[in-house]
Amino acid sequence: MWRDEDxxxxxxxxxxxxxxxxxxxxxxxxxxxxxxxxxxHVSWADARWLADTTDRPLVLCARCVAATRGRDERPWSRVRPRP
Structure with a gap:
């Protein structure tokens, strides 16, 4: 935990x-x-923004990132599914 300028x-x-x-x-x-x-008071979107922009060490949980990602935003799709 840390405090910002405000x-x-x-x-x-x-x-x-x-x-x-x-x-x-x-x-x-x-x-x-x-x-x-x-x-x-900190939304998940703000936490993701802080992880990308701040110089403080901030590691986002990979399982939480996957849980908050929408179902339509999956990074993969089957090309040839089984019959």
Whole structure:
């Protein structure tokens, strides 16, 4: 965790996607057992933007990225499926 120029808390380190009202990340990791902090004021899109632009170490959970990606945005498709 770190604070930006305005004094707002921002996520740092390993970052997971979280929906308000749930006690676990989208990948299934329990927030309490893993010792993760909640950042309800930071959207997942903002966290992805921070990971790309900030010089602070921020690692996005690959399972959470896959869970937030839409079903139509799959990076692969079958060329010749079985009959």
């Amino acid at each position: 004094g707002v808390r921002q996520p740092g380190g390993d970052t997971h996607a979280w929906s308000p009202g749930r006690n676990e990340a989208l990948c299934g990791v329990s927030l309490h057992r893993a010792g993760l902090d909640r950042f309800p």
